[in-house]
Amino acid sequence: MEDLNAATPSTARDPGRRRFLTLLVAAPTLTLATRLIGSEPVAEAAMRAPALADVADLGDVLILAGKPTSHLLVLELREDGTVRFQLPRAEVGQGITTAIAMLVAEELDVPLGKVEVHLDDARSELMMNQLTGGSNTIRSMYEPVRATAAAARGRLLAAAAIALGLPVDRLSTRDGAVVAPDGRSATYASLARPAADRALRAATVAPKKESTHTLVGTPTSRVDARAMVTGTLKYTLDLEVPGAMPTVLRRPPTINGSVRSVDDSAARRMPGVLGIAVIPTGVAVVAETFGQALDARDALKVVWNDGTIDGLSDADIQKKLRAAALPFAVPPVLTQHVDAEFDFAFASHAPMETNSAVADVREDRAEIWAGLKSPVVAKQTIAGQLGLPESKVTVHVTQGGGSFGRRLFFDAALEAAQVSQKLGRPVKLMWTRVDDMRHGRARPATHHKLRATLGLGKVLTYEHRVAAVETDFRHGLGEILTAMGSQLPVGGNLSFAQTVFHTTVKVPYDFGVVTELLSEIPLQMHTGSWRSVYSANTRGAEEILVDEIAEKLGKDPVAFRRSLLSSARQRAVLDKVASAGRWGRAMPRGFAQGVGFHEEYKSCTACLVEIDARDPRSPRVVKAVIAADVGRPINPRGLESQLLGGLTDALSTTLRAGLHIRDGLPLEGSYSQFHYARQKDTPRDVEIFVMPANGEPGGAGELGVPAAVGAVANAYARATGIRPRSFPINFPVDFTPFPR
Amino acid sequence: MPNYTLTVNGETHRLNLPADMPLLWVLRDKLGIKGPKYGCGIGVCHACTSHLDGKEIQPCQVPVADAADREVTTIEGLADGDTLHPVQEAWLEEDVAQCGYCQPGQIMAAVALLKRTSNPTDADIDKIENVCRCGSYFRIREAIKRAAAKM
Ligand code: FES
Ligand code: FES
Numbered sequence A: 001m002e003d004l005n006a007a008t009p010s011t012a013r014d015p016g017r018r019r020f021l022t023l024l025v026a027a028p029t030l031t032l033a034t035r036l037i038g039s040e041p042v043a044e045a046a047m048r049a050p051a052l053a054d055v056a057d058l059g060d061v062l063i064l065a066g067k068p069t070s071h072l073l074v075l076e077l078r079e080d081g082t083v084r085f086q087l088p089r090a091e092v093g094q095g096i097t098t099a100i101a102m103l104v105a106e107e108l109d110v111p112l113g114k115v116e117v118h119l120d121d122a123r124s125e126l127m128m129n130q131l132t133g134g135s136n137t138i139r140s141m142y143e144p145v146r147a148t149a150a151a152a153r154g155r156l157l158a159a160a161a162i163a164l165g166l167p168v169d170r171l172s173t174r175d176g177a178v179v180a181p182d183g184r185s186a187t188y189a190s191l192a193r194p195a196a197d198r199a200l201r202a203a204t205v206a207p208k209k210e211s212t213h214t215l216v217g218t219p220t221s222r223v224d225a226r227a228m229v230t231g232t233l234k235y236t237l238d239l240e241v242p243g244a245m246p247t248v249l250r251r252p253p254t255i256n257g258s259v260r261s262v263d264d265s266a267a268r269r270m271p272g273v274l275g276i277a278v279i280p281t282g283v284a285v286v287a288e289t290f291g292q293a294l295d296a297r298d299a300l301k302v303v304w305n306d307g308t309i310d311g312l313s314d315a316d317i318q319k320k321l322r323a324a325a326l327p328f329a330v331p332p333v334l335t336q337h338v339d340a341e342f343d344f345a346f347a348s349h350a351p352m353e354t355n356s357a358v359a360d361v362r363e364d365r366a367e368i369w370a371g372l373k374s375p376v377v378a379k380q381t382i383a384g385q386l387g388l389p390e391s392k393v394t395v396h397v398t399q400g401g402g403s404f405g406r407r408l409f410f411d412a413a414l415e416a417a418q419v420s421q422k423l424g425r426p427v428k429l430m431w432t433r434v435d436d437m438r439h440g441r442a443r444p445a446t447h448h449k450l451r452a453t454l455g456l457g458k459v460l461t462y463e464h465r466v467a468a469v470e471t472d473f474r475h476g477l478g479e480i481l482t483a484m485g486s487q488l489p490v491g492g493n494l495s496f497a498q499t500v501f502h503t504t505v506k507v508p509y510d511f512g513v514v515t516e517l518l519s520e521i522p523l524q525m526h527t528g529s530w531r532s533v534y535s536a537n538t539r540g541a542e543e544i545l546v547d548e549i550a551e552k553l554g555k556d557p558v559a560f561r562r563s564l565l566s567s568a569r570q571r572a573v574l575d576k577v578a579s580a581g582r583w584g585r586a587m588p589r590g591f592a593q594g595v596g597f598h599e600e601y602k603s604c605t606a607c608l609v610e611i612d613a614r615d616p617r618s619p620r621v622v623k624a625v626i627a628a629d630v631g632r633p634i635n636p637r638g639l640e641s642q643l644l645g646g647l648t649d650a651l652s653t654t655l656r657a658g659l660h661i662r663d664g665l666p667l668e669g670s671y672s673q674f675h676y677a678r679q680k681d682t683p684r685d686v687e688i689f690v691m692p693a694n695g696e697p698g699g700a701g702e703l704g705v706p707a708a709v710g711a712v713a714n715a716y717a718r719a720t721g722i723r724p725r726s727f728p729i730n731f732p733v734d735f736t737p738f739p740r
Numbered sequence B: 001m002p003n004y005t006l007t008v009n010g011e012t013h014r015l016n017l018p019a020d021m022p023l024l025w026v027l028r029d030k031l032g033i034k035g036p037k038y039g040c041g042i043g044v045c046h047a048c049t050s051h052l053d054g055k056e057i058q059p060c061q062v063p064v065a066d067a068a069d070r071e072v073t074t075i076e077g078l079a080d081g082d083t084l085h086p087v088q089e090a091w092l093e094e095d096v097a098q099c100g101y102c103q104p105g106q107i108m109a110a111v112a113l114l115k116r117t118s119n120p121t122d123a124d125i126d127k128i129e130n131v132c133r134c135g136s137y138f139r140i141r142e143a144i145k146r147a148a149a150k151m
Helices: A058-069 A096-108 A137-164 A188-195 A225-229 A290-299 A314-324 A375-386 A411-423 A433-438 A477-487 A496-504 A535-552 A557-564 A568-580 A636-655 A704-720 B023-030 B086-093 B103-116 B122-126 B137-150
Strands: A023-027 A073-077 A083-087 A115-119 A172-174 A177-179 A185-187 A245-250 A258-263 A273-279 A282-287 A301-305 A336-344 A356-361 A366-370 A393-397 A427-430 A446-455 A458-469 A513-521 A591-600 A603-612 A620-629 A685-690 B003-008 B011-016 B050-052 B055-057 B071-073
Touching: A058 A137, A058 A477, A058 A496, A073 A137, A073 A188, A083 A096, A083 A137, A096 A115, A096 A137, A137 A172, A137 A177, A137 A185, A137 A188, A177 A188, A185 A188, A225 B086, A225 B103, A245 A290, A245 A411, A258 A273, A258 A282, A273 A290, A273 A411, A282 A290, A282 A411, A282 A427, A290 B023, A314 A446, A314 A458, A314 A513, A336 A535, A356 A411, A366 A375, A366 A411, A375 A393, A375 A411, A411 A427, A446 A535, A458 A535, A477 A496, A496 A513, A535 A557, A535 A591, A535 A636, A535 A704, A557 A568, A557 A591, A568 A591, A568 A603, A568 A620, A568 A685, A591 A704, A603 A636, A603 A704, A620 A636, A620 A704, A636 A685, A636 A704, A636 B137, B050 B103, B055 B103, B086 B103, B086 B137, B103 B137, B122 B137
Parallel strands: A083 A115, A245 A427, A366 A393, A458 A513, A620 A685, B003 B071
Antiparallel strands: A023 A073, A073 A083, A172 A177, A177 A185, A245 A282, A258 A301, A273 A282, A336 A446, A356 A366, A356 A427, A446 A458, A591 A603, A603 A620, B003 B011, B050 B055, B050 B071
């Protein structure tokens, strides 16, 4: 079945567009459709969400949710032979624009340099298919992107068949051209226009066989690397939006505090100040430069209303968590068992680019720019708050300077819109680093109780009780889970959190009867999923327990894990790090190796680290060996970057980086206090192995964290003889907090 | 307000500004030079790292008065037209960047380090304080060594 509408080249009326527009393929897994630029999408292939019985993980849920609109992708072939692809996802450093460009280049047989990937604006018609999370971009886009590019290739072939007077099956595509057996060829540039002819009949072309891929699967550098190293890549606050002036907020002394009264008389008289406005989250100052805005912000005299956790500190939260952890089912009587309890502190997302947004709100319309992983929900919410119809709000997704889960939330965009509306002028709003750490999002603190009962050298039962401060999923994922709830195999009326927990956390080992339960305490704080959601802590704690069980049973940690893993893929990554990392080699006193394994989203990984813990209060991971099997790596080089980042996240949060909550606010306000690793804290020797393709692409963006958490903690325990129970392991308040 | 003459990446600008305005905001908000990034504003993240008379500075910590009549170089001024600096080339070859936000500062810090010592040891590299929240440190290390070998 085909529903074909080819785009017509635009006319002289719109000469600026002429160079771009030629063929637009908004295509399809099942239905091929094209659309006219400037018109509403024609592709209305009414597809239902397929009822899959076997939804195994969160990624599957996201793919399922996106299915009905997964064909609405826009690929443009221009008359200069370049290809523009609009990606309805957010690039925040994870390398998806490069990987997607590779898929397009492969499928179309064009050099990678000819493909431009642009981040799509919020597109309401995509509904649930524009959320970047759950390590899901490649998993959800792999088929649709290839199908779209294949459809474009089909049209190019059909157009070339006419131009060259040969049947399509005699033609092939190579290096941006259709070539005939007699040596003649037609470049895509020359075919762009005829290929866009509505009257052209093109057969549906299936994506290439993976065995014929020449670019996909090969290590490739980022497509935007040159812009990054020359300083020309534009992040949100680097955009030149006419009239948008620097804006900062004065925020409350405790989380969720609100403004009672403001005396802005001094601030208003300060140089450069252009406007001051009260919005629900604080007092905004607009000025000619950020420096002046910050000075005026400091001159504001604000009286604040209470926040939502005033007076609450870590000890109180920990007490609540301990009380909330559900009891074990199996009593320890008479059985040999291993019990352990763990605590993890809050961890800031702390992306390098602080929360920021540009907004230009007018009477009858609004335009927003921000790094947004859930732009459709952002658009809906902002439109509602501004009192504008959704169709009058344009939300541009800009490339973000890191996220780690943070940019699922659109708080900066909403604030910028509120300030712009109040003051009647465009603004560019920046969160300060202090605000970003104290009022930004954080991975919730958790408490873990684990019990394994043993018999005959095996684990008979295994229980894990997780108590967590509530994770906020109200950024679009929650809506997706609600909508997909009836199709989930987990049944019942699980909360978002329970659904995420049970679709992301699983024990990869043969541990007999396994129960893992989550309970949450509802504190009104700014939490959010942090790279690997529950798994960094939950699986990290489990990896520590695995070592302790092995010790109790007198087994080697690698051999023990190996005996409990059921698939060859799982064992292969473990074997790889054990051999490449020379597991078991003799180490000087104070040094040790540690190992961890993790599996999620149809991928698996093992990590082996060596730690120098001669000073237990100042340990350093000195070497790391990682192996990962992601089913089908698209860009191994980008994947290695993700695994390297996961390792750094893990060693940071395991050893030193966390937030202390004191009287309703984190104490930490900058990188001098929240000790995310620096060069001196990281290994000088890292080896990463990407296993060869053996199936469909799995998730990879978050994969690296949990195994490395286990490896680092286990290495620390073996080097020092100290069993770590609370994370980060070294967590003093070694600084003077900034004033509130 | 005092008048300052500022040379940035070879271009001279005359500006009327308060003496204590941090150079970072002069560059970004007054001159539209966006390569130096804000990451903390207090001299700890080094995302803004640039050069003053060839030496590493954190522009968020340098009042504009201190930069007057001197040469400021930001990441935009490092390459020679289309010819990249060897450190930038090494960054591409190692594919260092993830989100890229810290990388202008990382590169400027690396260039300054290589000026001080042409063959930096691991211990020298350890002294670079620039935060990379994406955790690309190992590739930064490899790129610095590669650049040193080139230069
Ligand atoms: S912004 Fe200058 S050091 Fe952080
Ligand atoms: S590459 Fe993202 S902070 Fe360094």
